[in-house]
Amino acid sequence: MFERILLAVDGSEHALHATRKAAELARLMKPVEFRIVVAYDPIPLYLGEPNMQIVITNRKGEAEEILNAAVKEVGAVPCEIHTEILEGDPASAILEIANVRKSDVIVMGSRGLGRLAGLLLGSTSQKVVSHAPCPVLIVR
């Protein structure tokens, strides 16, 4: 049913919880592909060099750590795990990957790193669920 699973993570506890559910789904579904995506905020051009390169390296490093933690949390799944790091608005990045990679389901948390208390659904989840080309599993 779900051959290509796409998991979106931002390093939050919510995303880790979604990661565990995505891994369970993968163990049941035996998909051909399990893809994990993390997006980092665009780097403002006005920073100039060499600051820009330093910020890019830092952001990529953080994104890699988030991915490594997610891969560890996924554990053993009966398919290949792919990871992607994208620069830009998280919802646009997730939607782009889902379209390009032809994902069958997107798994994500209901909230993320945002601090607005009382919010039921974060803006990334809201945008993804509104424009996704496939079913979305929002984990809470």
Ligand SMILES: Nc1ncnc2c1ncn2[C@@H]1O[C@H](COP(=O)(O)OP(=O)(O)OP(=O)(O)O)[C@@H](O)[C@H]1O
């Ligand atoms: N930068 C990102 N890269 C990949 N996935 C993300 C990213 N940000 C959020 N997500 C995914 O979206 C889920 C919900 O996060 P969202 O950003 O919507 O909530 P929030 O951070 O609480 O609110 P907001 O960002 O609107 O302040 C996360 O659990 C994660 O699965």
Ligand SMILES: [Mg+2]
């Ligand atoms: Mg957020």
